[in-house]
Amino acid sequence: IRSDSVDLVLAGGRRLRAKLGSECPALDFYAGFYVKPNKDGKVCAKRDVFRSRAGGECQIRSFRTLIPGR
Numbered sequence: 001i002r003s004d005s006v007d008l009v010l011a012g013g014r015r016l017r018a019k020l021g022s023e024c025p026a027l028d029f030y031a032g033f034y035v036k037p038n039k040d041g042k043v044c045a046k047r048d049v050f051r052s053r054a055g056g057e058c059q060i061r062s063f064r065t066l067i068p069g070r
Contacts, residue, residue: 006033006050007066015066020050024058 003025008016032053035043043060051057 017064017066018060019062021059
């Protein structure tokens with residue numbers, strides 16, 4: 001939907017939008033990506049990266065909760 005973000009559907013149906021760095025085309029990540037776990041078990045903006053299955057990586061700049069109907 002947007003060239004700078006990836007929408008995520010979490011367990012339980014909660015939805016988040018992860019905004020990516022400006023140098024990262026989001027479409028590269030819709031084919032599949034992974035996040036390397038940290039010791040704390042959390043995924044954090046401005047710390048963690050998405051790694052595409054094609055080999056690229058992109059820092060997560062921010063998260064935003066998506067609310068249906070808005």
